[in-house]
Amino acid sequence: MTKTKKEKKPKVAEPYWQDFIDCYFEFTKSKFTVKPSFDGSAPRDLKNIVQTLKKRAQDAGIEWTKEIAIHRFTLFLQYAFSDWWLSENWLLQNINRQKDKIIFKAAKNKNEVQ
Numbered sequence: 001m002t003k004t005k006k007e008k009k010p011k012v013a014e015p016y017w018q019d020f021i022d023c024y025f026e027f028t029k030s031k032f033t034v035k036p037s038f039d040g041s042a043p044r045d046l047k048n049i050v051q052t053l054k055k056r057a058q059d060a061g062i063e064w065t066k067e068i069a070i071h072r073f074t075l076f077l078q079y080a081f082s083d084w085w086l087s088e089n090w091l092l093q094n095i096n097r098q099k100d101k102i103i104f105k106a107a108k109n110k111n112e113v114q
Helices: 017-032 042-059 066-082 084-088 092-097 099-108
Strands: none
Touching: 017 042, 017 066, 042 066, 042 092, 042 099, 066 084, 066 099, 092 099
16 A cells, blocks of 8 residues: 655745734834744744734735735734733734734724724
8 A cells, every 4th residue: 555645735925924023023022122032833823813914904905015914913913912911921822812802902992903
């Protein structure tokens, strides 16, 4: 019995990926004065957050340009940090798991993160 090798789907690079990483690092450093690590599940968690924000923008008919993407991501981080628990447990893993809560809070305030 021979095994057939499954073909892997080609990985599609997330547009503006390095810009999102830079934005996250700058935001975090501004709040904690040190750079965060970016290992383990952190890249995957960031990608999940970005894809959620991108889908929500596209569903609302908003073009996903670099300026809009970084603006919406920055607002998302600001809302996340305004949550007491998240600000004390500032890990991408936690932020990703709480992303709906953050988006709901922004929507309640009629902000464009939603």
